[in-house]
Amino acid sequence: MFFKGYRRPDGRVGVRNHVLVLPASVCASDVTDKIARQVEGAVSFHNQVGCSQVPADEAWTMEVLSGYAANPNVYGTLVVSLGCENCQMDRVVHAIREKTNKPIRQVIIQEAGGTLKAEELGVRYAKELVQEASQVQREEFPLSELILGTECGGSDPTSGLAANPLIGEVCDRLVDAGAAAILSETTEFIGAEHILARRAINKEVRDRILFIIQRYEESLARVGELVRNGNPSPGNIAGGITTLEEKSLGCIHKGGHRDIQAVYDYGQPVDKKGLVIMDTPGNDPSSIAGMVAGGAQVIVFSSGRGTPTGHPLVPVIKITGNRETWMKMQDNTDLDASPVIYGPETLAEMTDRLFALLLETVNGKKTRAEELGFVETAIARVSNYA
Amino acid sequence: MRNAVIISENDNVAVAVEHVSRGTLLTWLTPDGTEHSVTAAGDIPIYHKFAVRDIAEGEKIVKYGEHIGEAGAPIRAGEHVHIHNVTSVREKLV
The missing domain is CATH 3.40.50 (Rossmann fold)
Known part of the structure; x- marks a missing residue:
């Protein structure tokens, strides 16, 4: 028996075709929310952790952040961080790369020059990803x-x-x-x-x-x-x-x-x-x-x-x-x-x-x-x- | 009319699938298709359990064919079985 899904470059198969705007920490969650609201096909969520955690707690957070990006229902991920949180951009990207080779874009709010500039950059990246995602067709698996x-x-x-x-x-x-x-x-x-x-x-x-x-x-x-x-x-x-x-x-x-x-x-x-x-x-x-x-x-x-x-x-x-x-x-x-x-x-x-x-x-x-x-x-x- | 469900034939409790008033007949089918009945000894709220036979104090309460607790008091057939007359007991691993 078969279903129709989306083939991913890491060999896995999705049943949805989302672009994930991933907040590395609580401090990036409002920005990711604002970005996702402006781009049809992009989704985000409120990450209430990602900083000031004991190591065991942070390990779970990193597992979920990277696992969300790797989930086959995701075409690609825009990671947004504040810049000074414990779940640093390079660590989050590395954790994602350990699990998947799907597209990643990055925006660091403190480097972009504040939330407005980060949002503008983020919206541009997210819409690029959505356009790429829209060209993937469902196939039988x-x-x-x-x-x-x-x-x-x-x-x-x-x-x-x-x-x-x-x-x-x-x-x-x-x-x-x-x-x-x-x-x-x-x-x-x-x-x-x-x-x-x-x-x-x-x-x-x-x-x-x-x-x-x-x-x-x-x-x-x-x-x-x-x-x-x-x-x-x-x-x-x-x-x-x-x-x-x-x-x-x-x-x-x-x-x-x-x-x-x-x-x-x-x-x-x-x-x-x-x-x-x-x-x-x-x-x-x-x-x-x-x-x-x-x-x-x-x-x-x-x-x-x-x-x-x-x-x-x-x-x-x-x-x-x-x-x-x-x-x-x-x-x-x-x-x-x-x-x-x-x-x-x-x-x-x-x-x-x-x-x-x-x-x-x-x-x-x-x-x-x-x-x-x-x-x-x-x-x-x-x-x-x- | 059927107004109760029993899950395993080894169970000594069944579940009322509608509100049943005291004195009403509770009726269920065992997995082999045999019909059984007992008179409700009190009001049984929907989805609450009742004893399908007399259960002695300290006897295991059996649902899903497994132990879910122990009778904290003697329980008569048709009586409501819930937190007032059941004690939770952690069993040893076999």
Whole structure:
């Protein structure tokens, strides 16, 4: 089976054709926003870090900045820095070059002579890149070129009853077609780690699964917190989820049933096929950011309560198993998965529907978040709580 | 009429898929297609769990065929199962 995507010079395949205006730090984020607003086809986001960080935290930021530029949905990147931040222009460009040979332009605000001059230069570079990008045509590629990220947020019991099992079926189908699927949100493995560990392809992967969970709990313990204190959230409890174990079991359904081939650190490039795990926080925008930095071209997101979440680079397909949420939050939700609970469609029929929507989306159909312009993203911090 | 869902045949709790008032019959199908019923011992909010059989204090609560906690009190069939009568217990890795 095939999809139509954009071939990149590094050999990867995008499903969107964006020009990324990348802020190296928080101090460049307003400028990148102003540049992207002036150039149709250019996108940006608010980078709230990039300076004054401890090394471990900065490493995550650099992984995401370079991973965003390398994401196959990006044609090329204009990097904008202030000039004096820790994530210096040459370091950011070097990190991008380690991952991809796609086009890069650079603007340093302090060298350009202030924000107005930086914006003018940036707009000129961005429009050049957009014009180049517009000449790339979609071509047919096998599904094995896809990396699917999975996410759940605002969970309620329907997430575990309908939406996550449905996403799991789609993951199985993609994995069987040779693609990669990412199971994320380490927070939500806690309580189900023994079950995930059983599915590891070998002892090394098993140990890595247990290690990332232990590391996560220890990082919380260092600041005097227990993950159980925040989870399940008040919204989860109101929705009927009683314990973290129950929430976690519902959550890991969305990865499907295949063996786990690899475990990646936050934002690390995904280079294996099959079902893989990425160590991300439960916070939706931060978790999605890690998978996008890892190379995911598309995200499928299950929500019990409904959410506007999107991403500047990647289509986020949102589904809900809660039919009341579907009625209330339809403007922000791409598929009603409640027939998995109530019928008349079977799980297999619903799997066909979600798989068809996934194919339409990678071929260019806009998601609800894309239509309405929901693009907020966040880069995880080493002191993330959940 | 079906108004509840059970995930695994080993589960001792099921999930109401509509608001169910005390005294109403809760009905679900097990994966083999057999219909089962129990009378709601109290109001069960939509998507909340209830016991499909009597559960003793300290017994494991089973959903997805896995343990999700322990009964903090004796729970009767048809009774609401939630934070008031379930304790979260971290299990040892096998």
